[in-house]
Amino acid sequence: MLHIAVGVLRRGSEVLISQRLAGKPGAGQWEFPGGKLEPGETVTQALRRELAEELGVEVLDHQPLMRLVHQYPDRTVLLDTWLVNRWKQEPSGREGQATRWCPVEALSTAGLLAADQPLVAALQWPACYAFTPDHWSANDLLSIRQQLATSAVLTRLRLPRLSDTAYRDLVLRLLDSGVQRLAVDRTEIDWAAAAAAERLILHLPGHALESAGSQAPAWAGGCVVSCHDQKTSQQAAQWGAQTLVIGSARRTATHPDRLPAGWSELRRLADGAGLPCYAIGGLTPRDLSVARRAGCFAVAGIRGFWPRSA
Ligand SMILES: Nc1nc2c([nH]c(=O)n2[C@H]2C[C@H](O)[C@@H](COP(=O)(O)OP(=O)(O)OP(=O)(O)O)O2)c(=O)[nH]1
Ligand SMILES: [Mg+2]
Structure with missing residues (x-):
């Protein structure tokens, strides 16, 4: 490998992309x-060397973003x-390659x-993903809707106590209040008819894949699946999920009896997933950098993600 x-x-x-030179695999396509790595080099040494050679920049600040395994024929x-937030010198293609700044939302069609x-x-999904505590009511969420509308955090509405009608009404009211996107788990509701489908993400637990059809439904916002093992993560990737939630990083109050997989197991799962992964299990947003070192680009959870005690 x-x-x-x-x-x-x-x-x-915006992020910087460059065009692969003639004669290399993938010539003409774009890349980061x-x-x-050269023999004996650490990954950050290689990062600094490559960015100096290819762009003429000196890296001043770098943070892990994600690890990803891909099989070409x-x-x-x-x-x-790695995310590079600060550097010295203006980047330019030092090996004759074209470079350009591309808005993050235009990356999907940039020819990467x-x-x-x-x-x-x-890069496009939020780095924090907050699940609602099971006992919350619709009013609990409506009372903080302004906050949800301005927050960069993605919210998953679990709310098992709500009927489908109450759940649907709540989603529509939150979207009306300016909440950009929400993750929902009720496939029984006709979201397209409610004109909400554009801004919704479907979140399914791994065990629901069995009855979820052979392919992920074409939701504009994409589909997320929660997984605790490699078999489910592979199933989810084949099904067409865009991201995974993998756990458990640590022991949690939600599942006190479940042994946590721990960070090294999470890293193994994330490396094998081929999809960006949220880490979950006893985490808070402050755990983002440790999650990223374990190959997960983002963190998810219940407690610790809300302004008041959940
Ligand atoms: N740099 C980079 N490589 C990528 C990306 N995506 C992707 O699949 N690759 C693959 C293409 C290549 O097989 C490999 C990078 O190897 P490379 O041939 O560019 O390595 P290099 O820059 O050291 O080039 P060279 O010295 O061997 O000429 O990783 C990406 O976004 N950036
Ligand atoms: Mg290269």
């Missing part, structure tokens, strides 16, 4: 700058991807290498 150090230079809402690559799609999702 080729270990590749990849740098995502980020400037506001970077390249293979003739080779397997591990893309070890096929392997980079999960990376694009990782």
